[in-house]
Amino acid sequence: MRATTIHAAGDIRLEDRPAPEIAEPTEAIVKVVAGCICGSDLWPYRGENPVEAGSTIGHELVGVVEEVGAGVREFRPGDFVIAPFVHCDNTCAHCRAGATSACQNQGFTESGQAEYAKVHQADGSLVKTEGMPDDSMIPSLLTLSDVMATGWHAAVAAGVRAGSTAVVVGDGAVGLCAVLAAAQLGAERVVTMSRHEPRQKIATEFGATDIVAERGEDGEQQVLDLTDGIGADAVLECVGTGAAMTTAFNIARPGSTVGFVGVPHGVELPLRKMFGKNVGLAGGMAPVRTYLPDLLERVVSGAIDPGVVFDMTLPLAEVAEGYRAMDERRAIKVLLQP
Amino acid sequence: MRATTIHAAGDIRLEDRPAPEIAEPTEAIVKVVAGCICGSDLWPYRGENPVEAGSTIGHELVGVVEEVGAGVREFRPGDFVIAPFVHCDNTCAHCRAGATSACQNQGFTESGQAEYAKVHQADGSLVKTEGMPDDSMIPSLLTLSDVMATGWHAAVAAGVRAGSTAVVVGDGAVGLCAVLAAAQLGAERVVTMSRHEPRQKIATEFGATDIVAERGEDGEQQVLDLTDGIGADAVLECVGTGAAMTTAFNIARPGSTVGFVGVPHGVELPLRKMFGKNVGLAGGMAPVRTYLPDLLERVVSGAIDPGVVFDMTLPLAEVAEGYRAMDERRAIKVLLQP
Numbered sequence: 001m002r003a004t005t006i007h008a009a010g011d012i013r014l015e016d017r018p019a020p021e022i023a024e025p026t027e028a029i030v031k032v033v034a035g036c037i038c039g040s041d042l043w044p045y046r047g048e049n050p051v052e053a054g055s056t057i058g059h060e061l062v063g064v065v066e067e068v069g070a071g072v073r074e075f076r077p078g079d080f081v082i083a084p085f086v087h088c089d090n091t092c093a094h095c096r097a098g099a100t101s102a103c104q105n106q107g108f109t110e111s112g113q114a115e116y117a118k119v120h121q122a123d124g125s126l127v128k129t130e131g132m133p134d135d136s137m138i139p140s141l142l143t144l145s146d147v148m149a150t151g152w153h154a155a156v157a158a159g160v161r162a163g164s165t166a167v168v169v170g171d172g173a174v175g176l177c178a179v180l181a182a183a184q185l186g187a188e189r190v191v192t193m194s195r196h197e198p199r200q201k202i203a204t205e206f207g208a209t210d211i212v213a214e215r216g217e218d219g220e221q222q223v224l225d226l227t228d229g230i231g232a233d234a235v236l237e238c239v240g241t242g243a244a245m246t247t248a249f250n251i252a253r254p255g256s257t258v259g260f261v262g263v264p265h266g267v268e269l270p271l272r273k274m275f276g277k278n279v280g281l282a283g284g285m286a287p288v289r290t291y292l293p294d295l296l297e298r299v300v301s302g303a304i305d306p307g308v309v310f311d312m313t314l315p316l317a318e319v320a321e322g323y324r325a326m327d328e329r330r331a332i333k334v335l336l337q338p
Numbered sequence: 339m340r341a342t343t344i345h346a347a348g349d350i351r352l353e354d355r356p357a358p359e360i361a362e363p364t365e366a367i368v369k370v371v372a373g374c375i376c377g378s379d380l381w382p383y384r385g386e387n388p389v390e391a392g393s394t395i396g397h398e399l400v401g402v403v404e405e406v407g408a409g410v411r412e413f414r415p416g417d418f419v420i421a422p423f424v425h426c427d428n429t430c431a432h433c434r435a436g437a438t439s440a441c442q443n444q445g446f447t448e449s450g451q452a453e454y455a456k457v458h459q460a461d462g463s464l465v466k467t468e469g470m471p472d473d474s475m476i477p478s479l480l481t482l483s484d485v486m487a488t489g490w491h492a493a494v495a496a497g498v499r500a501g502s503t504a505v506v507v508g509d510g511a512v513g514l515c516a517v518l519a520a521a522q523l524g525a526e527r528v529v530t531m532s533r534h535e536p537r538q539k540i541a542t543e544f545g546a547t548d549i550v551a552e553r554g555e556d557g558e559q560q561v562l563d564l565t566d567g568i569g570a571d572a573v574l575e576c577v578g579t580g581a582a583m584t585t586a587f588n589i590a591r592p593g594s595t596v597g598f599v600g601v602p603h604g605v606e607l608p609l610r611k612m613f614g615k616n617v618g619l620a621g622g623m624a625p626v627r628t629y630l631p632d633l634l635e636r637v638v639s640g641a642i643d644p645g646v647v648f649d650m651t652l653p654l655a656e657v658a659e660g661y662r663a664m665d666e667r668r669a670i671k672v673l674l675q676p
Binding site: 093094097098099101102157228230253254255257260263264267269271272274275276277278279280281282283284285287 | 431432435436437439440495566568591592593595598601602605607609610612613614615616617618619620621622623625
């Protein structure tokens with residue numbers, strides 16, 4: 001099959017690789033209908049994570065079940081499915097408590113930017129649609145594989161509730177989805193920290209009530225001014241850098257929680273400030289499967305349309321251009337069609 | 339008045355100091371009936387915090403109101419009061435949200451190990467008893483000034499609820515109160531990590547169902563074994579050292595929260611592990627005033643008797659011996675009678 005591989009920082013290729021095969025009875029092979037590039041794929045692309053030369057990359061996808069292992073009961077070839085990037089049996093103690101991203105039989109999608117992908121623990125991981133979805137719904141369904149669920153997790157972890165003032169740090173696709181999540185969870189005020197006009201526009205469409213274009217101390221002061229000096233009820237940290245985390249803790253009101261979903265890189269937590277202000281930290285790798293049924297219902301009902309974060313669609317053959325476009329911030333998020 | 343002062347690490351003295359005087363109309367002067375030594379007083383005593391030579395020390399007390407400022411409405415000379423170590427107006431936005439330890443008019447008790455202490459924002463900070471309490475109740479009332487409320491905060495921050503398995507890291511007075519708090523909040527299983535027999539005994543009296551005497555990796559393994567490898571639903575970190583925090587995150591189950599109330603010293607948070615396991619951190623300086631009315635009711639009704647953490651009572655004149663006894667772990671917590 002054709003699969004995206006990474007050979008070094010900046011070196012993305014589409015190459016021939018053996019298609020994945022069923023090795024365990026709990027697995028399924030999915031033919032990818034749409035995949036995409038994640039903000040976290042840019043870490044190795046930019047040389048900030050180590051790269052195993054020639055390894056496949058990509059972990060978000062929707063598609064059609066091609067083959068299932070002998071133990072798979074809930075899915076059949078032909079089912080249209082959303083594959084969470086982190087796989088789970090959905091029956092272990094951690095899964096039962098909602099922590100499906102820490103499943104005791106955890107697995108990961110390894111070839112989401114390819115023609116086929118293997119899903120471990122298919123019965124626990126996958127969620128199917130009723131029949132084949134309309135093409136127009138594919139982008140939104142695809143976001144449920146990771147980015148929308150991750151933005152949702154930021155909002156849940158930060159404790160957004162009806163009437164909250166929520167501030168989203170980061171205007172990448174996850175940050176935009178976090179805006180949407182905060183609005184859906186009833187936040188009265190959703191502040192997005194964004195200085196890019198196209199992203200501000202989507203944020204507003206998703207429910208942002210205020211935009212803070214400044215960064216660093218100036219941006220923090222703006223948020224404090226917006227909240228009468230009190231700070232945010234909930235801060236959704238959707239970047240993962242030290243600067244973003246610093247801002248998050250500086251604008252969080254005492255007793256609140258910073259929900260974090262950006263893979264942390266070079267972050268040192270301000271523990272003394274957290275202690276003095278009683279500002280907590282919660283979140284991490286999103287338990288996508290936990291949120292999926294609810295989010296699917298919201299997409300199908302038209303309550304949310306997170307697919308608009310895809311502002312570029314490319315054939316899989318042009319995946320390298322997709323990475324360049326995201327790296328240079330020419331694209332918010334790139335959808336790939338095998 | 340006679341007041342405890344610290345001149346250098348290990349150098350505690352009882353000296354004459356001017357009695358505090360009303361400077362703002364919102365203040366009150368309290369004649370100390372009982373004060374005590376806090377675990378956090380040992381940080382400067384051990385040279386781990388800087389010392390301003392000759393400064394007064396001590397922040398926990400109960401007593402009788404001696405004098406009130408012109409603006410104080412709720413208290414009169416003669417009232418028996420519990421003084422939270424952190425003062426608050428109990429009306430600002432932070433206080434209204436329950437974050438009374440981050441009050442916009444925050445103040446602190448500065449001479450709790452003395453004959454008199456000043457309380458800022460007396461109307462907001464103080465809580466009085468109905469009439470003069472019986473002598474036998476003084477120790478338990480005194481714990482509400484800090485240690486019991488701090489243990490309670492650990493349990494609340496960690497999200498202890500009915501049926502939880504809670505693990506308390508640390509068997510100081512705060513840790514013991516955290517055991518009591520977890521049991522009161524309905525934890526089905528309360529594990530105390532303690533290797534000191536007298537402390538184990540109090541923990542058991544307070545509701546601990548299991549004792550883990552080992553520390554470090556051995557202790558962590560014991561907790562995991564006790565929980566079928568799943569980890570604790572809630573971890574109450576009541577020490578503040580790096581080793582205690584490491585243990586806390588190693589035994590917390592995915593999706594849970596470490597509640598921390600030990601003033602952090604030399605702690606580096608395992609952020610990648612927190613991200614991967616979705617284990618949050620919450621807590622900090624306890625909002626004592628927030629919990630005080632409920633805790634007072636529990637003490638008065640006899641539901642809790644946290645005063646048993648005081649295993650040594652000394653006249654104020656022997657305060658230096660009190661510090662030595664706590665430093666050498668000959669005493670869990672020392673009550674001082676002026």
